[in-house]
Amino acid sequence: MRIRGLRKSYQVSGRCLEVLKGLDLDLADEGITVVLGRSGCGKTTLLRLIAGLETADWGEIAGGEMTDPGKIGVIFQEPRLMPWLTVEKNILFGVKKKRQDRETLSYLLALTGLIGFEKARPFQLSGGMQQRVALARALAYEPDFLLMDEPFAALDYFTRTQMQQELLRIHQKENKGILFVTHSIEEALTLGTKIVILENGICGKSYDLGDVAFPRDLLSEEMLSRKRELILRIEEYCQ
């Protein structure tokens, strides 16, 4: 997916607030691209523009040879499950009736560790499980690309770490391109095959981590030095 010259501004209290200022970004079809940045730097705006939930003032978002980004699956900060539907019906929410089949559902339930909870309602699940349902729902849609907007931000440390490992496992199996938005440097280093720093409305320096194998030891010398580098870079932008 390629993004060129993306601009977006909002009117806030009569003032024009330009969030994205001609952003260019290339997203790999198979890797996990992590967009890292402070709160309010435009990460979610970028994601919403790609998902088609908002319209850009200017710029182009295209997928492969096509002029539109293709089928996009989105996982939001909150699970956004339909409270009146069971887990299985939530998972199949985006799938057309004639294309729904038990086999795919069973595969997704197994993939996301939800076997036995098919008939449960969202309120009966923990936060982590609800996010897994949201992930299964996005995968059931068979998207060309997945967008994830700080999906684990509201989870506790242990659940977040577990979910990150599960996401890596699922990514290795499904091999879908993912754009993952976060403000956590640790999360970016745990998941990203490419890390892009978003600051001042454009994409700054990007880091290729494609050669670093999963699972990653964040306390290793290599990862600590990368973390230091990222912190220095972000602090530089903040000044």
Next chain:
Amino acid sequence: MAEKEKSGGIRRGWETIWGMGILLIVWQMAAGSGIWSAYVLPPPAKVARALTKLVESGVLFCHILVSGRRVLTGFSIAFALAMAGGILATQVHTAEEYYGGLLEFMRNVPPISLIALLILWFGIGEISKIIIIVLASFFPMYLNIRKGFFSASIRLLEVGDVFRLTRWQKFCRIVLPSAVPDILVGMRIGLGYSWRAIIGAEMIAASNGLGYLILDAQQMSRSDKVIVGILTIGTVGILCDKIFSLLIGRVAGVRGAGGVG
């Protein structure tokens, strides 16, 4: 938790029986004091006798059935209109600008004030009676249905956008299910209003129904039968309300106490 709720329910049941018992004692004492004549305040025993007679003869059930049919017909028409109005308001943004003013006007007009005109236009048959019930129950249902439709979570609607649902699909699959609790609350209030309107409706030259029973008994100076009629309307109303509160409870139980997550 369930046992706690069950014991709470039983306690509430006993409290209600106690309350009713105290009311009966006070009523009996007031009637027996001789301050008021049996015509003004018939004693509970006289009312019970009238009730037994009406039940044994089957007359009371006939009146209940006739009034129930009228309430159900009026309520169903009002519900269909309220749903149609709510759907129109959500699907066609400018629609409400056209009929909103008229609705607001009609909401403030008591249905009973229209009786003279309704008789003139529709005669003294069933139509006038049903229109009174429709007018009485439409507004609480419309307002609740409208509120339910308009308060569908934007976050859930965005999920529909992500899956590229059409406007109508989003309405059927997100807005409508989201609004179910409000629709049920509207129906519960609307049904209560329908029963309350039955007296007004059956003031229009009725020859049967609970409203007729009360008005006829009034003219025959049978206060005991008037009280039987009032008690019957109240009891049937409570039963209908219980059904809806059970339904609302079930919906709330299915969705959990939380929001939309």
